[in-house]
Amino acid sequence: MKQVAAIILAAGASTRFGQPKQLLDWGGVPLLAHIADVALGAGLAPVIVVLGCQAEAARAALGTRPVQAVMNWRWEAGLSTSVQVGLATLPPGTEAALFLQCDQPLITPNLLQALVARFEETGFLIVRPTHAGQPGTPALFARCLFPELAAASGDEGGRSLIARHKKDVATVEIADPHTLADIDAPADYERLKASILHPPSSILQSITHLIIDMDGVLWRGDQPMPGLQEFFTSLREHGVRFILATNNASRLPEQYAAKLARFGVQVPPECVLTSAQAAATYLATITPSGTRVYAIGEEGIRQALEQQGFVLTEEGAAYVIVGWDRQLTWDKLATAALLIHAGAGFIGTNPDVNYPTERGPVPGNGAQLAALEATTGTRPIVIGKPQPWMYQEAMRRMGARPETTAALGDRLDTDVTGGVRAGLTTILVLSGISTEADLATSPVKPDLVCTDIGDMVRIWSLMPSALAKSTNRKGKS
16 A cells, blocks of 8 residues: 555635634534544545644644644745645655645545545546546645645645646546535535534434444443343344444453343444554554553553554553553553653543443543643543544444444543544434533534433334335335
8 A cells, every 4th residue: 555645734824714714613623623534534644734824723723633733934925835844744655645625624534545546546646536527626646746746836736737747637536516615705614514414303314334332322330221132123123234432441342242242232342342452553553563562451452452463561661552440550650651751652542531330430541641641741642532543443344434324422522523523423322421411512513312222222113124125125126
């Protein structure tokens, strides 16, 4: 696979719009953060964000996302200066770059992956999307064109370069015209925001895949939620495939499968994805097998790291990985803090500050990360929800597409926010952490709210099952 980077151009003041578009709200996150999530979800690396106007606010909007933010001090001289800064930041092995702007919020990871696939298949120097023969952006440029791109001036981007290399342009046809729409005026912004809203009555009809949280959704502590068995029966009846994705890094997939079996539900371990697995997989993309790492956490994180070939030790550890640890001690925190002070990378499996039990919420992994961040002054890279990594991995396992996938969970700050960032339909159940009061004040709104999974079963009962639909089709043939 070729190394293709993303360069997000987010330096402009958007004077025609009246305010920097990169800071506009999109599903509860700034547009800049949303576009960064799209690029990360597509697997582009590195993801470089070029800042300029209101740079500090834009940098804060990116949070802990694993992107590289760089400053363009000459941003007022035009778009070309941001292109030059982005190109100058690319690592030597980069074979192509996709240039993204913050005024196309409906572009998806699938679109970006399609552009990269076209580049790899054809070897063309430029790849861009089209709809009904009309070209659009974002565009991909091969490395050999970087010097020409860097020679542009003013607000000239890649348009003149594409005109000079017409014979070297490959295209990817886009069926939905809205995907390439951009925001030029406030009316465009309101129209595009409205276009992503789904009527609650039809929300489940288009869903063929579910990414399901467990704690607070399927059970509280050791108590199954009412209607648990009926919920999985409904999934089968309606032909919905699923991945059980949890931010809890303490347990193994086999342990979750065994817990469900005790509740009368049979689910193979392959249908379980933990934040420990996601963190170990992420680490394997940035450092080789055999790297020494120090882990805080239980069996889940230790096994996931060992399966990726990492050596668990505090001696010479290059990374500190922190997962939820119910046997946490001062000595463990002290060891982790000293390693981080010495330069070790700091990665958290998930940001959940509390964990739902039958007795109520208790401190979660986010509380542990907060203690280490306060001690070291270093912010961790967090891999679990609401970051898009777990959602993309879950969809990859199921062979799913964002437009037919929903994220189901009990937390607005992780499950719903992460689903929004990944471009998924979102369903909140009020059986865990988030309450109706939280929902009323939250800037992030789910597409559907249910009291619990029993509510979803009742909604499904009003819809024809996959089996019934199949029978009807056979009868008509």
